[in-house]
Amino acid sequence: MSQSVRPSLTLESARRVLDLHPQAAEIDLLACDLNGILRGKRIPRDALDKIFSDGLKMPRSVLCLDIWGHDAHDNGLVWESGDGDGACKPCGEGLVPVPWSARPRLQMLTMMQNLDGSPFACDPRQALASIVRRFHALGLTPVVASELEFYLMAGDSVETGVPRPPKAPKSGYALDAPRVYALDELDEFDAVLSAIRDACAAQNLPSEAISVENGRGQFEVNLLHVADPLIAADHAVMLRRVVRGVARAHGLHGTFMAKPYGDSAGSGLHVHCSLLDKDGRNVFDDGGEAGTDLLRHAIAGMIETLPESMLALAPNLNSYRRLLPGQHAPVTASWAYENRTSALRIPASGPKARRFEHRVAGADANPYLVLAAILAGALHGIETKAQPPAPVSGNGYADDAAAAPLPTTFETAVAAFEQGKILRKYFGEQMMRAFGAVKRQEMEELRRRVTDVEYQTYLGFL
Template identity: 45%
Template sequence: MTLPPAASDEALRDQDRATRAALPDLEAIDLLLPDMNGLLRGKRVTADALDKVYRDGVCLPMSLIATDITGNTVEETGLGYDIGDEDRICRPVPGSLRPVPWSPRPMAQLLLSMEDGQGGVFEANPREVLRRVVERFAARGLTPVVAIELEFYLFDRLPDAQGRPQPAINPQTGTRNATTQVYSMEDLDDHRGFIDAVTAACAIQDIPADTAVAEYAPGQFEINLKHRADALRACDEALLLKRTIKAVAQRQELQASFMAKPLVEQAGSGLHVHVSLLDRQGRNVFAGPQDAPAEALKHAIGGLQRSAAETLLLFAPHANSYRRYVLNAFVPLADTWGFNNRTVAMRIPHSDAANTRIEHRVAGADANVYLACAAVLAGMLHGLEHQFDPGPPIVGNAYDQTDNRSPSWRQSIDDFLASDLVATQFGTRFRHIYGQQKRKELRSFETQVTDLDYAWYLRAV
């Protein structure tokens, strides 16, 4: 394929100007700064402030990047009291101005990137982490082509009698689905009102959502995005897709959740990252037949295998993330690879040779999409640089042919903070800030007294 020329920042700013001109009645803009957990923080400004935002940026506390999942500052990162909780200038990401179609009044949204105080981009900003990895591919004459798949649950906005999430009422039957009908067209038809509203909202925002399927549990769905020869844009669109799904669900008095494992007895939700690599002539360096895989493909997989433990925290960032890693749930429990095989971690989907790609299946839907994509690309780059051998592909059930692991949050944090690979690929400051954020969340989580504590111990001991 022929690679389109990369759009310049000025061309992207022109795109933003065209978007603004197409919204003459615009009243307000949401300024969105994705934090390390992938949560959107920022400000809402009136439309007449937009020119100033483009000219001068907007000030936000530096600590926002690394707030914990509950929204509190993590002092151990060094971004809070130690520096007086300083503000940093955040500037618009060129080309990211989009309408907000679910708003009852004319609104737009704009992604922000945080500066470091010296006029450069803050190195621990998740989008910047991904950008630096992509630049290292460019230095080798390679362009990652990325597509994102996101699974999620559609729940009733009200919990059940035990305070836990429950499937939404089927709008056609008036009852809650209790069985798994994977890839059921009837389930898609029953929830047509929600799916069609998401599709329409994506079209208005130029988000290339092209496939929706009913997944492996009642109320679980997957929406896929078209591939992009621009990893940053692919992840921007995945972030906005998540916002869209949640907003449309809320408008329909539902709750959409990207929690990795919301229900004990049902499948977890994943974030699958598809990647191929194009050279300067637009040729896919992974292209090749199954019986003679390209060396570049094997080396990339080998790198993903060797970086797996050190980067797992980026794929499984939360306590709940690790509940997803259970046997026989289409979740990889070893660093396996194979062709057209959903039991492995690195799947090579069925395609013609020219479109050969890696589908990385480790991350949960709760992962920060920029960081998950950065970890996949960094692992691949590590393999290409060192020409690692991944061993033979798995044929058949990978669970029966490998030692299945049960990863833990604590071990993943320790592995991440001790990793030279993470420091080299993402920077020592990012390693420190993200690792300390997760260590603080772990400590806070472990001090909680849960319902299970009461059920097991209150009377028995």
């Protein structure tokens, strides 16, 4: 199911929303950086007109900071260019309320431009927009849906530095075992999950199913298909803000870390995608179960680009704790029909709903860059009429699976991204340099840090 076409975002439409919320004195303006962290400013409501005319001015380098908020010195945006400003212009769903805020407030996504009005190539939303335009030039429209997993934790987990599951809010039992799809656990967390659902509705986020997953305190929210990858990515970005904000309001902590507990399931960001032609026909549908040649071309392109795309799909050191053998996450560049052990799955469905599911990305990844990497791979396969290897059968996680291994460490993923030739044609040189610089800087900093487990293991014996 896809959302219906939405009206375009204009100053007049934003003013109408503002009129519906007379108590909201302030507006949060949000811009997504390369790590998927929302940055921006809080402005008074009477500054709305100026934001639509001039945009929100911020240094362009703000979108290219490392995970700790430090400048990435090799990104070409600080010392070489004088750290100039960009202008963040409203985009996405426009003004929406912030239901978890104690004081009435509105928020709005923005996308950064250069001051001359051209797209700022290091804005991850702009990177996705550029690839979507290439699909449109071929008369094709990607239809995208996502599934996001996350953990709810005890509210003091960040303060104490010790992540731990909360107790069941009603019965008080310990979350000490997986309770996948347990309806009783949905009932236990009804207050926070219903508030997440209500906040999604208030912000026009098309949430569908909410389910209990395999981890202790782990849940999943499914977002409906949208015939606009930019809006689909907006929805995923804003869902993460909803979960964290609502959880905090209920005395909990919500996290999208890929692997917050070493002995529990990781959290993924699974993406479903089909392609429509100008007449609205699904070009992956051949009337049967196999799908069209175009589907196989797309699969082949994604298989080919998976190694150099891993840094966008798994962008943090912790991401690779999820990508270990036996952890129910893909570690090979594989595809299959109705097989959840493959990286790319063709789900069982009616022919008109023929699509692929991309199962590699972690929930910690930037949704804009995830979709950009996936769609770049698909487009590469379509443009080159690439042919995929044979689909895997049986256990795609097995060591003897007939598929090439993927980078499964932060270091090898950074190297594969920097050395990649295909993704560079779609991301552009400026984005490749900026994202690579951010991740290499993070990797080198983490190499210098000695962990508690190293002290516990070695200090008393060596």
